[in-house]
Amino acid sequence: MTQAAQQMFDRHRETLDQAVTAITNRSFWTPYPESMRTYPEDAVKAAPSKFESLLNQPFALHATGSTQQVGGEVSPYGFELGITYEQPNPQELIATMQGAIRDWRDAGTEVRVGVCLEILSRLNAISPEIAQAVMHTSGQGPMMAFQAGGPHAQDRGLEAVAYAWQAMAQIPATTKWVKPQGKHDPIAMDKRFHIVPRGISLVVACSTFPTWNTYPGLFASLATGNPVIIKPHPGAILPVAMTTRVAQQVLEEAGFDPCLVSLVPDTVDAPLTKALALDPAVKLIDFTGSNAFGDWLIKNATQAQVFAEKAGINTVIIDSVDNLKAITANLAFSLSLYSGQMCTTPQAIYVPRSGIETADGHVSFDDVAAALAKAVQAFLSDNDRACTVLGALQSRETQARIDECRGLGEIVLDSEPRAHTQFSNARIHTPLILKVDAEQKAAYSEERFGPISFVIATENTAHSIELARDVIREKGAITLGGYTTDEVVAEQFEELAMEVATPLSLNLDGGIFVNQSAAFSDFHATGGNPAANASLCNQAFVASRFVVVQSRRHSQSN
Amino acid sequence: MTQAAQQMFDRHRETLDQAVTAITNRSFWTPYPESMRTYPEDAVKAAPSKFESLLNQPFALHATGSTQQVGGEVSPYGFELGITYEQPNPQELIATMQGAIRDWRDAGTEVRVGVCLEILSRLNAISPEIAQAVMHTSGQGPMMAFQAGGPHAQDRGLEAVAYAWQAMAQIPATTKWVKPQGKHDPIAMDKRFHIVPRGISLVVACSTFPTWNTYPGLFASLATGNPVIIKPHPGAILPVAMTTRVAQQVLEEAGFDPCLVSLVPDTVDAPLTKALALDPAVKLIDFTGSNAFGDWLIKNATQAQVFAEKAGINTVIIDSVDNLKAITANLAFSLSLYSGQMCTTPQAIYVPRSGIETADGHVSFDDVAAALAKAVQAFLSDNDRACTVLGALQSRETQARIDECRGLGEIVLDSEPRAHTQFSNARIHTPLILKVDAEQKAAYSEERFGPISFVIATENTAHSIELARDVIREKGAITLGGYTTDEVVAEQFEELAMEVATPLSLNLDGGIFVNQSAAFSDFHATGGNPAANASLCNQAFVASRFVVVQSRRHSQSN
Incomplete structure (x- = not known):
């Protein structure tokens, strides 16, 4: 341990204490402001040219073992990044990381x-x-890329550190154990307790939220003593490479082997994830991505604890509303933001086929669907704002999916391409909204990743709840939205939320959206349905990342 | 929730608070005295006849669904119990339990x-x-059956409840979240957080410690809201049946469906464990038993979180000692207690082939081995005491294993049968101690369950440590004992303990034994080596048994 490392702890002690308070009372708090205006203007202005200066050349990291250069990222805004990254030999890297564990473990929690x-x-x-x-990897719009990629991701990382700190702080370093022996002298034992990491931690990053979904696992594992391999999505390497560089710099300054956080990029043609995941040294895996691969990890990487966030059928149930315009505006934002490429974007919107009651009277099913379509159209009518909110489609597969899904129902709002003023080749498409009957379950109960949603005609709200229960039990969900003016129905939504272990957002009609969760307060996913087996973040997310090894000996003196 | 249930909480609140304090500072504490003398004399005296009154008839429990009677327990002390138990239809039982979850969940943590x-x-x-x-199921001697089967098992159950309470108490029931909006009014949200159980919990009990190894999983799952199926070992049903009966009575008095704790006994010929473990409704599995079956569960029951305590190669390393007589006496007790049928009994005892230093001068390897043999002989010379300490061998397989292992090395102390004064057919055998060279790894690096241990000749203590490291990394261990008068070597043992994630007992030479662990202070197993993937008990043992489901809505007033 170096003095530098201890100073880092002292410098951030207050932030840590506040974070622990926040995760305990779950009120609003963040040390990382989400408003770009609070960051130095020069830094904000210089960012695009700094980014450009990285293009078309190698991105250097501390790399271990023999390496080859890989790369091939293409901005969803329509240009090749041309950056290459060193790919360490996994076996050599793992051996080096194992050699670095002891110092990191012995450095202690602080x-x-x-x-x-x-x-x-x-x-x-x-x-x-x-x-x-x-x-320029995920395709997020600039504002979202800043907030979700920057401060909100950092929030989630800090949250993981706070949970890890809290869990480790429960274990005393030493204790004296004194057992009475009736008339005889008591037996006294001196005990020591050590926090011991599990082993190598593998964080498999995704292409849509390369930092937000990576930081919780990265920091939970690192804080508890485990070296971390980040395996980026081949399409979104740069954000985690930049993260790795910062981590390595800090580790080195603190006197540790920078390899404790290492990047192992791969390519679509020569993927490394399965081999890494099955390595006996890998004891922790954090994964964000497809159900198929997440399930494969859970079934096959049984030597490791797998924390998997996959996909589900995010659900909204509309029973009754006060102000239809306010709720359709709210939903229009959720359906549009990042072109529905969030793991939290609603896909299935259940509405009684007889329509709903509003403060302005009865509204038919068709009119609810039309109001939603109209709200999205209005929201996206300004093309600049549309491009900023929609961002670009991360992959060609998502673009293709829009066409594939058009026939699944009656089109309420068709998807259309949009032209970006700065990036003429950007892959920008507005949402597709389809109208289907409850019986067309095959259409709406499969995940249709991207800007594709379904307004589903049900017999009544009880039927909506029943369908949602069945679909989420089978396929999972990360978010559930409910709209009702009836407290009895609100309690039915609450019960549904518990039954399918999905967080409920009730009657959102303003500046809070079903697809957004606030660190330190909202648990992202619950871990209790097929969409995810872990929650970001909670005790369970950190508690199994370390073990406690004790020793005991007779006290030399009582 | 009934008033009776709330009164139960109030009645035991102080015990709970003390338990939480104990798991936090890990000092000595227990509310359940281990001395039989502190229990009412009448109850102690009446116990054997009460036990006899249960024999040769059905043992009634609240059972759900169509049932058949199963049984067939045979006391290791040499007689058939003749007790039968209802075997519920698993599918019907699971359906009934699922129906009972909601009330139990909504009853709340207290x-x-x-x-x-x-x-x-x-x-x-x-x-x-x-x-x-x-x-009369495990074969434990009467004193151990009382302590380990009674108060020590209850300690571990209480410890699990304390961890569950602490974990659930971290989640506030509600919060108000207020996010500043610059010049505008802040956004205020009211949030609710619900503790939601995972689903059905399956506790697979073992034949040697039917209560001690069952209570942690049972109480951790029940406290966090999960209905529990106990699947007893066919050879040790009665202790968990008695436990189930008490649980059902209390649940019923508190106003809940007694099926929330249910027994599903099976037979050796028609085992039910695999089918139960793979049931999609089963989300938690606690298992104590063989490596083969534990590994099968981890690889196959991937729909569930599996907490498995399996087996390993428990290890003692002797480097140097002050008083050889004191340490061999200590080890003689550990090797004899319950005929080595504890998951914590040492099997591999590493000693330098050049011998060791003691306060009385150098002692050769052979003399160390002989001193250990002599200590065991002396300890077991009184046949009544021997029978009490050894207990009986739980299974014929363990008895047969003694014969199978005789040829694995040079016999230092041969195993001999002993005759019990009261139970003439009791399966009682003294320890077998073999001398082997470090090269005979096949002999000592396989688990030899029962009263079988090896004194292993190594090049020196560094070699002993290296061998122990290799064997434990591959096969696991639950205990590690070290003997040295050199603080440098003591720190090497401490480092070994961390590397192989096995708790270290250093220089035990008195009334504390390597195979015994104290609830609230000693973590039993670490979960960090192949012998077990979980520790009894810690945060990780409870944290993933429930999820948190939240709801949020705009506050009606700031």
Whole structure:
């Protein structure tokens, strides 16, 4: 342990204490402001040119073992990044990381947590640059790439550190155990307790939220003593490469082997994830991505604890509303934001086929669907705003899916391409909204990743709840929205939420959206349905990342 | 929720608070005295006849669905119990249990914990009867059956409840989340957080510690809202049947469906464990038993979180000692207690082939081995004491294993049968100690369950440590004992303990034994090596048994 490392802890101690308070009372808190205006104007302005200066050349990291260069990222805004990254030999890297475990373990909780907090603090400072990298890999719009890729991702990382700190702090370093022996002298034992990491931690990052979905696992594992391999999605390497560089710099300054956080990029043609995931040294796996691969990991990487966030059928149930315009505006934002490429975007919207009651009287099913379509159209009528909100489609597969899905129902709102003023080849498409009957379950109960949603005609709200229960039990969900003016129905939604272990957002009609969750307060996913087996973040997310090894000996004195 | 249930919580609140304090500072504490003398004399005296009154007839429990009677327990002390138990139809039982989840979930943390504490309190009161059942199924001697089957098992159950309480108490029931909006009004959301159980919990009990190894999983799952199926070992049903009866009585008194704790006994010829473990409704599995079956569960029951305690190569390394007589006496007790049928009994004892230093001068390898043999002989020279300490061999397989292992090395102490004064057919055998060279790894690096141990000649202590590291990394271990007078070597043992994630007992030479662990202070197993993937008990043992489901809505008032 170096003095530098201890100073990092001291510097961030107050932030840590506040974070622990926040995860306990779950009120609003963040040390990382989400408004770009609070960051230095120069840094914000310089970010695009800094990003451009990275293009078409190697991106250097501390790399271990023999390496080859891989790359091939293409911005969803229509240009090749041309960046290459060193790919370490996995076996050599794992051997080196195992050699670095002991120092990191023995550094102790304060030092490890201090290093994590310093990494987060420096990541926060380069949020404008991270935003550029996130934008041009994920396709997120600039504002979202800044917020979700920068401060909100850092929030989730800090949240994981706070949980890890809290869990490790429960274990005393030493204790004296004194057992009475009746008339005889008591037996006294001196005991020591050590926090021991599980082993190598593998974080498999995704292409849509390369930082937000990576930071919880990265920081939960690192804080608890495990070296972390980040395996980026081949289409979104840069944001995690920048993250790795910061982590390595801080580790080195603190006196540790920078390989404790290492990047192992691969390519679509020569993927490495399965081999890494099955390596006996890998004891922890964090994964965000498809159900198929997540399920494969859970079934096959049984030597590791797998934390998997997959996909589900996010659901909205509309029973009755006060102000239809306010709720359709709210939903229009959720359906449009990042072109529905969030793991939280609603896909299935259940509405009674007899229509709903509103403060302005009865509205038919068709009129509810039409109101939603109209709200999306209105919201996206300004093309600049549309491009900013929609962002670009991350992959060609998502673009193709829009065409594939058109025939699944009656089109309420067709998807259309949009032209970006700055990036003429950007892959931008507005939402497709389809109208289907409850019986067309095959259409709406499969995940249709991207800007595709279904307004589903049901017999009544009880039927909506029943369908949602069946679909979510089978396929999972990360979000559930409910709209009702009836408290009895609201309690039925609450019961449904518990039955299918999905968080409920009730009657959102303003500046809070079903697809957004707030760190330190909202648990993202519950881990209790097929969409995810873990929640970001909670105790269970950190508690199994370390073990406690004790020793005991007779006390030399009572 | 009934008033009775709330009263249970109030009655035991102080015990709960003390338990939480104990798991936090890990000092000595227990509410369940281990001395039989502190229990009512009448109850202790009446226990054998109460046990006899249960023999040769059905044991009635609240059973759900169509049932058949199963049984067939044989006391290791040499007689058939003749007790039969209802075997519910698993599918019908699971359906009924699922119907009972909601009430148990909605009862809330205090009520569930109160019910658990009342069950434990009543189990404590019938410890003398439980001891009889444990003795005549596991083969434990009467004193151990009382302590390990009664108060020590209850300690571990209470410890699990305390961890569950602590984990659930971290989640606030509600919060108000207020996000500033610059010049605009803040956004305020009211949030509710619900503790939601995972689903059906399956506890697969073992034949050697039917209560001690069952209570942690049973109480951790029940406290967090999960209905529990106990699947007893066909050879040790009665102790968990008695436990189930108490649990059902308390649940019923508290106003809940007694099926929330249910027994599903099976037979060797028609085992049910695999079918139960693969049932999609089963989300939690606690297992104690063989490596083969534990690994099968982890690889196949991937729909569930599996907490498995399997087996390993428990290890002692002797480097140097002050008083050889004191340490061989200590080890003689550990090797003899319950005929080495504890998951914590040492099997591999590494000693330098050049011998060791003692306060009385150098002692050769052969003399160390001989001293150990002599200590065991002396300890077991009184046949009554021997029978009490050794207990009986639970299975014929363990008896047969003694003969199978005789040829694995040079016999230092041969195993001999002993005759019990009261039970003439009791299966009682003294320890077999073999001398082998470090190269005979095949002999000592396989688990030899029962009273079989190896004194292994190594090049030196560094070699002993290296061998222990290799064997434990591959096969696991639950205990590690070290003997040295050199603090440098002591730190090497400490490092080894961390590397192989096995708790270290250093220089035990008195009334504490390597194979015994104290609830609230010693973590039993770490979960970090192949012998077990979970520790009894810690945060990780409870945190993934429930999920948190939240709801949020705009506040009606700030």
